[in-house]
Amino acid sequence: MSLLAKWTGYKNRLAGWFVDREFFMRANGQVRFVKISAVLQRRVAVVAASVVGVWLVITFGMMINQVTVSAERMALNAEQERVETDQERISKYRDSVDKVAGELETRQKMVEEAVKQFGGDVPPATEAGSAAATAKKIGAALPEAARLAAVEARQVALAEHLTRIALSRSQKAAAAIREFGLDPKSLTTEAQSAMGGPFIPFFGKKEKPVRDPRFTKMFAALEQMEVMERALAGIPTSMPASVMLMSSGFGYRSDPFTGAGAMHSGLDFKGPIGTEILAAADGVVTFAGWQGGYGNCIEITHANGLVTRYAHLSGIDITLGQGVRRGLQIGRMGSTGRSTGSHLHFEVRMNGQAINPLKFLEANPDVLEIQAVAGNRTAGRTTGAK
Numbered sequence: 001m002s003l004l005a006k007w008t009g010y011k012n013r014l015a016g017w018f019v020d021r022e023f024f025m026r027a028n029g030q031v032r033f034v035k036i037s038a039v040l041q042r043r044v045a046v047v048a049a050s051v052v053g054v055w056l057v058i059t060f061g062m063m064i065n066q067v068t069v070s071a072e073r074m075a076l077n078a079e080q081e082r083v084e085t086d087q088e089r090i091s092k093y094r095d096s097v098d099k100v101a102g103e104l105e106t107r108q109k110m111v112e113e114a115v116k117q118f119g120g121d122v123p124p125a126t127e128a129g130s131a132a133a134t135a136k137k138i139g140a141a142l143p144e145a146a147r148l149a150a151v152e153a154r155q156v157a158l159a160e161h162l163t164r165i166a167l168s169r170s171q172k173a174a175a176a177i178r179e180f181g182l183d184p185k186s187l188t189t190e191a192q193s194a195m196g197g198p199f200i201p202f203f204g205k206k207e208k209p210v211r212d213p214r215f216t217k218m219f220a221a222l223e224q225m226e227v228m229e230r231a232l233a234g235i236p237t238s239m240p241a242s243v244m245l246m247s248s249g250f251g252y253r254s255d256p257f258t259g260a261g262a263m264h265s266g267l268d269f270k271g272p273i274g275t276e277i278l279a280a281a282d283g284v285v286t287f288a289g290w291q292g293g294y295g296n297c298i299e300i301t302h303a304n305g306l307v308t309r310y311a312h313l314s315g316i317d318i319t320l321g322q323g324v325r326r327g328l329q330i331g332r333m334g335s336t337g338r339s340t341g342s343h344l345h346f347e348v349r350m351n352g353q354a355i356n357p358l359k360f361l362e363a364n365p366d367v368l369e370i371q372a373v374a375g376n377r378t379a380g381r382t383t384g385a386k
């Protein structure tokens with residue numbers, strides 16, 4: 001059927017909905033005749049459709065708004081100050097070359113700090129950008145400042161370059177988090193609060209931040225990258241024991257003690273007593289000791305707020321408050337608490353609710369590689385370990 005014929009079909013069907021309708025209404029012994037014309041019906045339908053349409057637009061707008069909140073925050077940062085015009089910059093140089101040199105020195109420290117955030121691994125910048133043009137103008141107006149202006153141009157180009165890399169890395173990390181079926185935004189809220197304030201010393205009182213939006217933007221991008229990568233690194237994807245056998249899956253099963261149906265809130269790994277128990281992700285030990293039916297139990301809280309729990313242990317090899325890296329031996333397998341034999345009961349909790357750990361342990365290698373890179377970069381800062 002052609003598109004036109006289809007459309008005509010729809011139109012006819014729609015028109016069929018709106019025909020003059022007549023009703024007989026009986027009230028107080030009298031019969032009244034009410035007629036609702038097709039035109040009136042159509043008008044009412046149009047009004048109703050518009051209301052729904054407006055509601056949809058608003059809802060959708062709010063959804064998009066949520067996604068762009070961080071982007072907006074960065075734009076806000078950028079708008080606090082604007083880039084000085086060439087003329088303003090030239091007069092700054094004219095006022096005091098020394099003062100400008102001091103300012104550039106502070107900026108240099110900031111950029112070096114930023115490079116450190118990337119683990120020193122920064123691909124070279126290729127574009128010269130508008131900063132180079134400004135430098136040329138300064139050099140023409142004040143030949144004695146030409147070299148300093150050239151240094152400034154390189155600095156700005158590097159800051160813009162770092163900003164771009166940071167943004168693309170945090171996007172990559174966010175995509176990886178989504179691959180695990182998790183929401184980057186809610187995970188990073190945790191990571192952000194766990195960070196406990198700005199992590200870059202130049203936002204502090206000691207050094208006056210340089211008032212140039214290109215530098216504030218760079219730090220906003222770096223902070224976003226840090227938070228996103230921490231959240232990704234804290235997803236428990238490492239096997240908690242090197243025994244592969246899972247004797248019991250997540251979900252409903254018959255209770256080994258009572259035989260009745262019960263929710264099994266984790267995965268069970270069977271193995272000999274003393275088998276090494278390993279941290280499933282970077283984090284901090286938030287519980288280590290006896291916990292009722294769990295027996296000897298360890299809890300690790302990860303930067304994204306997820307908590308992993310390791311139960312029925314025969315031994316505990318870490319202490320409360322200790323920062324751990326993924327793969328570190330934290331304890332030994334046992335059968336303490338409510339247990340029918342030597343095994344590890346492994347749980348992952350999000351906002352206090354047990355979730356199925358399997359989707360993390362069975363992640364595809366591509367995502368795991370992105371996670372490993374993020375973990376190496378944020379290592380130490382995530383675990384509090386020095």
Ligand SMILES: [Zn+2]
Pocket residue numbers: 248264266267268344345346
């Ligand atoms: Zn279990």
